[in-house]
Amino acid sequence: xxxxxxxxxxxxxxxxxxxxxxxxxxxxxxxxxxxxxxxxxxxxxxxxxxxxxxxxxxxxxxxxxxxxxxxxxxxxxxxxxxxxxxxxxxxxxxxxxxxxxxxxxxxxxxxxxxxxxxxxxxxxxxxxxxxxxxxxxxxxxxxxxxxxxx
Ligand code: HEC
Numbered sequence: 001x002x003x004x005x006x007x008x009x010x011x012x013x014x015x016x017x018x019x020x021x022x023x024x025x026x027x028x029x030x031x032x033x034x035x036x037x038x039x040x041x042x043x044x045x046x047x048x049x050x051x052x053x054x055x056x057x058x059x060x061x062x063x064x065x066x067x068x069x070x071x072x073x074x075x076x077x078x079x080x081x082x083x084x085x086x087x088x089x090x091x092x093x094x095x096x097x098x099x100x101x102x103x104x105x106x107x108x109x110x111x112x113x114x115x116x117x118x119x120x121x122x123x124x125x126x127x128x129x130x131x132x133x134x135x136x137x138x139x140x141x142x143x144x145x146x147x148x149x150x
Pocket of ligand 1: 041042062086
């Protein structure tokens with residue numbers, strides 16, 4: 001008579017593997033969310049709305065900056081991003097998480113996720129004057145092109 005042990009072990013192993021695969025799929029998102037909470041949220045606050053007059057509202061500024069040439073790299077080169085303790089891969093994941101959670105760009109398929117290699121390249125360049133660069137980028141926009149009205 002054959003024992004039932006091997007088949008049972010097989011099903012348990014299959015169950016465990018299925019769980020692991022499921023967890024791995026969600027681990028990237030959970031880690032990016034945690035990285036945002038630990039490294040960014042202190043200034044940018046949980047919903048990205050920032051602090052009036054001090055920290056920009058990312059819900060408005062991310063779509064705005066991503067719509068102009070140079071904006072994509074600017075998001076990586078601001079001190080909050082470039083000087084963070086995050087590795088290139090984790091900064092890419094955190095920025096992608098921010099765009100997905102604070103804007104509609106990803107749902108509307110108007111955003112290509114940052115890659116680790118892209119972050120590595122962009123991060124090398126230090127901005128001389130962050131606010132001047134930011135103002136110059138936003139000046140590229142026509143007044144009716146989504147500029148916030150405050
Ligand atoms: C000490 C406060 C602070 C922390 C912490 C911080 N930021 Fe920022 N962030 C700012 C300010 C202020 C700006 C506006 C530009 C500037 O002055 O650097 C900004 C701008 C940005 C921008 C460009 C959006 C815009 O409207 O200019 C991005 C993207 C960004 N931060 C990402 C991050 C990420 C990612 C983290 C965490 C890894 C982070 N920041 C942590 C204060 C902070």
